[in-house]
Amino acid sequence: MKMQPRKLRIKGLNSFIEEQTIDFIKLAERGLFGIFGPTGSGKSTILDAIILALYGEIPRNTKEFVNSEVDLLTIEYEFSIRNGGETTIYVVNRTFKKGEDGIRKSKDARLYMKTGESNINIIEEGITNVTNEIQRILGLNVDDFTRSVVLPQGKFNEFLKLTGTDRRNMLERIFGLEKYGRELTEKIKMAKNKKSKEIENIESQLMVYENLTKEQYEEQQKLYELLIKEEQELREELEIICREYEKYQIIWELQQELQLYKNKQEILGEQEKDYLKQKEAFQRAQKADIIKPVIGEMDQIQKDKTENMHKLEELRGKLKSIAEILEKLEKDYSDALQRKNAEHPILVQKETNLNQAVEMLEQKKNMEKERDQLRVLFSKNKENINKNIKKEEEIKYQLLAFEKDLKEIEDKKQKIFVDPAYREEIQRAYEIEKEYNRLIQKEKELQEKLYQFQSHIEKTERIFEEIKSKKQEKNVLFTEAQKALENLKENAPGNRDLLFEQHKCIEELKHKYVYYQDKLHQKKLREESLKNLLAKIQPKEEEKKKILDEKESIKHALELKKKEIEKLQRQNMAAILAQDLKEGESCPVCGSTHHIHIAFEFDQKLYQDVLNDENQLSRQLQELEDKYYAISLECSGMNKEIEQIQQEIDRILSDIENEDIKNIDIRLSQEEEKFKNLQIQIDTWEKDVLKADQYVAELKDVINLLERDEIRIQEGLIKDKNQHKEISEQYHEIKTNLEDIVQQYFHVKEKYKLGAIEDKMKEIREWDKLKVDLEKKEKILRESLKLKEQEKEQISDIIRQCEQENAKIKQSGIEKSRMIEQWSEQIKRLSEDKDPYIYREEVRNQIRILLESEEKLKRAFEKAKNEKSNLEQEEIRLNTYNLALLNHYEEIRKKLDALLKEHDFLTPEDVIAAWMPKEKREILENAIKAFEEEVKEVQNNLHRIQSKLKEERISSEEWEVLKQKKQTKTEELEMKAKYLAVMQEKLKIMEKNLNTVLELNKQKTKLEYTFSLLDDLYKLVQGNKFVEFVAASRLKYIAKEASKTLKNITRGRYAIELDGSGNFIVRDDFNGGIRRSPSTLSGGETFLTSLSLALALSSQIQLNNSSPLEFFFLDEGFGTLDSNLLDTVMTALEKLHSQQLCVGIISHVEELKNRIPVKLIVEPARQGLNGSKVRIEYS
DSSP, rough: OEEEEEEEESOOOOOOOOOOEEEEHHHHHSSSEEEOOTTTTTTTHHHHHHHHHHHHOOEEEEEEBOOOOOOEEEEEEEEEEEEETEEEEEEEEEEHHHHHHSSSEEEEEEEEEOOOOSSSEEEEEEEEHHHHHHHHHHSSOOEEEHHHHHEOOTTTTTHHHHHHHHHHHHHHHTGGGGGTHHHHHHHHHHHOOOOHHHHHHHHHHHHHHHTHHHHHHHHHHHHHHHHHHHHHHHHHHHHHHHHHHHHHHHHHHHHHHHHHHHHHHHHHHHHHHHHHHHHHHHHHHHHHHHHHHHHHHHHHHHHHHHHHHHHHHHHHHHHHHHHHHHHHHHHHHHHHHHHHHHHHHHHHHHHHHHHHHHHHHHHHHHHHHHHHHHHHHHHHHHHHHHHHHHHHHHHHHHHHHHHHHHHHHHHHHHHHHOOHHHHHHHHHHHHHHHHHHHHHHHHHHHHHHHHHHHHHHHHHHHHHHHHHHHHHHHHHHHHHHHHHHHHHHOOOOHHHHHHHHHHHHHHHHHHHHHHHHHHHHHHHHHHHHHHHHHHHHHHHHHHHHHHHHHHHHHHHHHHHHHHHHHHHHHHHHHHHHHOOOOOSOOHHHHTTSSSSOOOOOOOOHHHHHHHHHHHHHHHHHHHHHHHHHHHHHHHHHHHHHHHHHHHHHHHHHHHTTTHHHHHHHHOOOOOOHHHHHHHHHHHHHHHHHHHHHHHHHHHHHHHHHHHHHHHHHHHHHHHHHHEEEEEEEHHHHHHHHHHHHHHHHHHHHHTTTTTTTTHHHHHHHHHHHHHHHHHHHHHHHHHHHHHHHHHHHHHHHHHHHOOOOEEEEEEEHHHHHHHHHHHHHHHHHHHHSSOOHHHHHHHHHHHHHHHHHHHHHHHHHHHHHHHHHHHHHHHHHHHHHHHHHHHHHHHHHHHHHHHHHHHOOHHHHHHHOOOHHOOOOOHHHHHHHHHHHHHHHHHHHHHHHHHTTTOOOOOHHHHHHHHHHHHHHHHHHHHHHHHHHHHHHHHHHHHHHHHHHHHHHHHHHHHHHHHHHHHHHHHHHGGGGHHHHHHHHHHHHHHHHHHHHHHTTTSSSEEEOOOTTTEHHHHHHTTTEEOOOOSOOOOOHHHHHHHHHHHHHHHOOBBTTTBBOEEEEEEEEEEGSSSHHHHHHHHHHHHHHGGGGEEEEEEEEEEEHHHHHHEEEEEBBBBTTTTOEEEEEEE
């Protein structure tokens, strides 16, 4: 990343009035360029402009740099930063304005990035923000910039004379050494404290797992594997039982299902008679449904015939009435049409003439309005001409007054004119006086600082001794506390493993206690269930006995009824047979198909009553059989359930016969009390250990804090002593400088015969203020003069325009009056001397009434014609439809006769009687299908179950035994699985804890190693030692590079070295290598030494610590060199172009002009004409 200047625009700075642009791209084409011009032309102002643009201030420490002839100073500086192959262009823009006291004030500032000719990206705005961002981009503050990059007048040898803290701080900023100083120390300290806390945290975590061993884990692992093996054996036994259970479960369920379907088959056999009757009725209804639509169609045809005849009679009446109306309408329409043809053309012509008259009337009105407006405008223009003629006379008198005032201002300005060369000499004398006063003040300040530092050092040494004493006391307490902690750890009552084993024993007892409690609860529940079942089964058994008695009674009555029926049948056999005989069917006795009806003495009613009684008794018997069967099944189920519950109670008693739950409860209470006491002892011991640990840690922290304070105060003492030494050196340096400047100060005062230079500067400034005021007045007068002359020209133009406009208005008014008269005559003729608007409305109404009358009659006539035609068509359609109905009725009647014969119906009434609605038919059909499907389903299921069962069967007793066996084995496996889960969880926790211990020990070792490294590093970087080391290293390299340049340009005479305190000294190899202080050098020697150092420093400056700068400016200093030395210096500067460094020289030495290939010529300002101008020249 490299920086290059590109362009500078100046306006209003010192002698630069008009905007001047300096193109550094063209100037830097050949590496070396010069800025030349006479004294006071503004050469140094160019460097001031660069520094002012970047940092908002100039190095010559003056606040009066805004030119008196401008109100606003603007500077725009464009530079580029090249990073690898990419170049970023920055533009910084600042403006300043003069205050009421003449001193400049910053107005605004802006920094933006240029991404194209017209595209910009604003980075910062505001004076402070822009300055901070520039410092961030360049990595240099204003002092660093003027000491190493742009060397203006008075700042050339500043870096050479800079010593101690100021020079170290400058090098720290320029080379970005902050990261090696306070920042690095603080980072290492924070990292060290962080690692210490992490180590303490890990140690406290390790204490939790103090007694955990790998052998304990392996023992528990073996026990767990043995339990898994036992569980697997149980699982295999259960699988065999389950397979047998699944097999007989299917057989048991099939047996239950078979009995169910047999019961269903019996019920369906009883319902078959009703099914056959329903099926016959459904088939008759289906046939009737086919014929019924035909009957309905015949009825509809008959109805349609009657309705059609009625419509035909009504239509014939309407036809007669419409014929009479049509004849009258035809006569009225013919009369209206003749009247329309005669009157309509005349009325249309009248309307056309009237439209033309109305249009002319509108035009005439508009023309009259325009004529009136022209008259008003003519009067206004006349008034305006007279008013402007008066104004013109007034302005002539004002112009004469302005010219007189301007002449007076010019005379006053001439009286207070100050020669620029004299002004510059006084300014320099004023700067010397200020420097003299500053050194006097600085001497007093340094004396005060030396006294304060001496007092502070003595006080700090006392505090340092107190802290050392406190640290020794705390170390004694720390040793005692550590011994007490070790004793406490040796007398531990137990560990967490012992607690865990105790807790495991309690959990097993609790599990056993809960298990036996659960078994007793199950026994109690089973006993209650048994009691409830016994209570339920007793009334069922009684009811069963009662039903059995009723069955016997009804069976006896049914046998008596059957005997009675047999007796009646034997007595009346012939009558019964004759009653059932039908003609054509064979007689069961003789076989004859023809039967003679003989009157038998037979009591039909008695016989039927006896049959009914027999049927009723049969149904009652069947109902009792069903009820008895249901209760028997229920009782059988209850008995089996009672038997099963009794077996479960016996099994529970067998499980718990050898254990007393009260003993388990007592043992559990004892173990819990023992566990609680042990836990309290361990908790108390752990709290004591923790408390002792905390006390030891607190003492350690106090000792560490005292050690840090000791180190900090020791560092502070060293730093204060160093600063005391630096201030002492500065004091002696100030004394030396003061002695030098005293001679210059009194020499200047004597030369210009001045009492106080500041008073003379004030007088010149007063003249400058007066000049500014006069120039302001002059500027205002000239602007006013220019405005008045412009105003005079504008008034003359207005008078001329108004006169021309009035001439045009007059001609236009005459023409408009003539047109108005012509239009009035034509309107009168076209409107027949009537009002055109009213007369036009009357004609339009007449036309409308005539047309509407004819159109209304026409529509009525057409409507009547169409209506008559429609009625005639309708009459033909109705006659045709009547004939079609007759033919269709005959066809349907024949179709009905055929269908009645086909489906065994005698009359349509039989069809209606047999027909059923669709919903009823669907219900009947669904019932028939459901019965058939149910019969089929029962048969299929009976076949399916019997084929599955084959010969295999299982009794209820065998089934109950198998179920009990499966349940017992399942419960046993569940208990084993629960215990395994507890063991597995315990192993997981132990494994996790073991891994945690290993990981924590690994982390602790790593952290302790890192902490040791950080501690060593912290001791190395304390007290800015590392920064001073790096800065000294960089300074040695700069001195070495500068020495090479100085030797080259002095032909091997001078070299630059560093003394024991790190200050620059000059070695004179032509005088036996004698070493001299820079303060003893002559002006030329100081220039050459400062130039060599500045070039070496510039080549090393890093922009954001990455790459060197590519430019360097020198202002004056060449006048102190002889011609030979000047030639040597220029040769050295020309070589810098090959080192990628562009050098700009500001001088008035004529010999330099011929040596420099590209020159920026600065022309001085000309009083009252223009400011300084710049141009580029090439050699």
